[in-house]
Amino acid sequence: MSARAERDEFVTPVDAIVARLLALHPKRIDLSLDRVLQLLERLGHPERRLPPVIHVGGTNGKGSTIAFLRAMLEAAGRKVHVYTSPNLVRVNERFRLGRPGGGVLVSDEALADALSECERANAGSPITVFEITTAAGLLLFSRQPADMLLLEVGLGGRLDATNVVERPAATVITSVSLDHVEYLGDSIVKIAAEKAGILKPGVPAVIAPQVDEARGVIERQAARLGAPLAVAGEHWLVSQEHGRLVYQDEHGLLDLPRPRLFGRHQLDNAGTAIAALRSLGDAGIGAAALETGLLKVDWPARLQRLTAGRLPALVSEGGELWLDGAHNPEGGRVLAAAIADMEERVPRPLVLIVGMLATKDLEGFLRNFAGLARRLIAVPIHQEKTLAPEAIAAAADRIGIPAEVGDGIEPALAGVARLDIETSPRILITGSLYLAGEVLAQNGTLPT
Numbered sequence: 001m002s003a004r005a006e007r008d009e010f011v012t013p014v015d016a017i018v019a020r021l022l023a024l025h026p027k028r029i030d031l032s033l034d035r036v037l038q039l040l041e042r043l044g045h046p047e048r049r050l051p052p053v054i055h056v057g058g059t060n061g062k063g064s065t066i067a068f069l070r071a072m073l074e075a076a077g078r079k080v081h082v083y084t085s086p087n088l089v090r091v092n093e094r095f096r097l098g099r100p101g102g103g104v105l106v107s108d109e110a111l112a113d114a115l116s117e118c119e120r121a122n123a124g125s126p127i128t129v130f131e132i133t134t135a136a137g138l139l140l141f142s143r144q145p146a147d148m149l150l151l152e153v154g155l156g157g158r159l160d161a162t163n164v165v166e167r168p169a170a171t172v173i174t175s176v177s178l179d180h181v182e183y184l185g186d187s188i189v190k191i192a193a194e195k196a197g198i199l200k201p202g203v204p205a206v207i208a209p210q211v212d213e214a215r216g217v218i219e220r221q222a223a224r225l226g227a228p229l230a231v232a233g234e235h236w237l238v239s240q241e242h243g244r245l246v247y248q249d250e251h252g253l254l255d256l257p258r259p260r261l262f263g264r265h266q267l268d269n270a271g272t273a274i275a276a277l278r279s280l281g282d283a284g285i286g287a288a289a290l291e292t293g294l295l296k297v298d299w300p301a302r303l304q305r306l307t308a309g310r311l312p313a314l315v316s317e318g319g320e321l322w323l324d325g326a327h328n329p330e331g332g333r334v335l336a337a338a339i340a341d342m343e344e345r346v347p348r349p350l351v352l353i354v355g356m357l358a359t360k361d362l363e364g365f366l367r368n369f370a371g372l373a374r375r376l377i378a379v380p381i382h383q384e385k386t387l388a389p390e391a392i393a394a395a396a397d398r399i400g401i402p403a404e405v406g407d408g409i410e411p412a413l414a415g416v417a418r419l420d421i422e423t424s425p426r427i428l429i430t431g432s433l434y435l436a437g438e439v440l441a442q443n444g445t446l447p448t
Contacts, residue, residue: 014091014108017115021129024122031159031183036131040164042121043135046142047164050149051081051098054276055165057153057198058174059191060331061208061269064261064299065174066150068273072293074102076285078147083137083162085130085154088301088325088437093447095137098146105448106140114139130154134161156184158197170279171198171227172206174272175265176214177330182359192217199227204279207231208272230275238271240264245294247274254287259294262303263338270294300447301325301436303338309443314413318424320348321413323440325433327356329364332430336368339428348426349374351419352401353412354392355381355435362387362395365431369401375419376403377412383434392431409439 040047054069056062063084073080079098087093095106106114114136122132134154141149151168153160176192184191192214199205205222207215209232222229230236236249240258245267247254259270273293277285306312306321315321326335339350350373356362366376378392389405396403406412409429416427429439440446 013112014115017112017119018091018129018133021115021119021127021132024124024127030128031156033159033161033163035125035127036135036161036164038125039118039122039127039132039135040138042123043118043139046135046138048166049142050138050165051141051146052169052280053149053151053165054170054172055151055153055162055168055198056172056174057157057160057195058172058208059177059179059195059328060326060334061174061265061272062152064266064269064302065172065208065272065276066152067261067297067299068259068270068293069150069276070096070103071297072273072277072285072290073148075292075296076289079103079145081141081144081146081149082152083134083141083150084152085133086433087447088433089441089446091133094133095140097140097144098148110140111136128161131161138164153195153198155180156191156194156197158194160198163198167200168203170204170206170276171200172208172272172276173198173210173218174208174269175330176210176218177328178361179328179330180359188213189217193221196221199225201225202227204228204230206272206276206279209233209268228279230279232268232271232275236271236275236278238267238274240267245270247271249275249278251278254290256287256291257294260297261299262305262342263334264341265334265338266302300440301433303335306439306443306445309445311409311413311439311443314410314417315427316417316424319416320424320426322426322428323436324428324430325436326430327360327365327432329361329368332365332368335428335430336372339369339426340372342426343372347423349421349423351416351421351425351427352376352396353379353406353409353416353427353429354396354431355379355389356387356392356431357381357383357434358385358387360387360432362392363399366396366401367399370399373401374421374425375416376401377406377415378403379406379408379412379435381432381435382438383432409442
């Protein structure tokens, strides 16, 4: 089956509504709160009838931090709504409804009804798809009881459509780095100022490890608002000792298992999640729930090893197939560090399969793998504004990674099998969450 046929297989009534909404404001990103606030008013202000909200912004690590929060809260018996973006395969992935024993993705019917209600209320006014899907999510979450809503910022923070909750229970800012510079600014200071726009007066704010410039901006904004801070390295610490995660703050020390998610950066994300829960006071989230959450957490396309499905069968015997949606220089840095850790434990030649959008810093991303990757195969992504595989291969060659071009994931995997490599390789597909979604669809392992 072709990649196009596989994508068409997942077209639903929800996709048809989203396609229709694109005509109202074709510009995919237009940061503003005016349009979504007007729509929420017409809908009766669902944003004022939500469960307690933890609002999570940042550049990298937002989704993983939310995955840890959800796993820990659910392990404590809480019903948790979750709103994340972007989706990997289906729009439904953005909306998880809290249920006893664990949340479920919203059904096609319920999501189509919510989107249709928002579409009617909007009455043809200009609005972006992200704004109207955010409104639909808030509508869904306001009508079903839950103990917590985990709300992920889409882009930036200050003018993001999620920034309509006047008083969340807590805010979280994960690692800030350069990304989306055309919308947020061309410096860490400018981007951090946009991210700090989610801070609210008197609301606890948890800050993940940051570069000094970002931390300074966030701390100054928190001081202006009187937002109590819990800053990594100052108010809480997380480390790995003897294969365990050790977390410490003013309340004491926790000796916990290492997270199920791979990579040193996931220790920071897990620590950020723990700090956020502890900022809520006596929320009844004990060490047993934290431990269970660390062991059960799941977040697709973040150093996910593919062992089942169609694609692993195309890998030579003894080889490994990994998938990660990293797409900016900082994401590439932590990904390369995680792969280097694997290399120390079990050495294997690394082969990259890369597809990226033209809006990303291609060379900044690839430089992280110079001296680490044995080979790169560049592939297309079936999205707007994508880089031609030839451009990706040329950039890799310039920084010293031998590269070639593939027509798609399956041809690229076949190309790896033909490489003259002495040992079964470690294959990493990366460069874009859109590419990761295509891989999961082709593999037949959809997020649930």
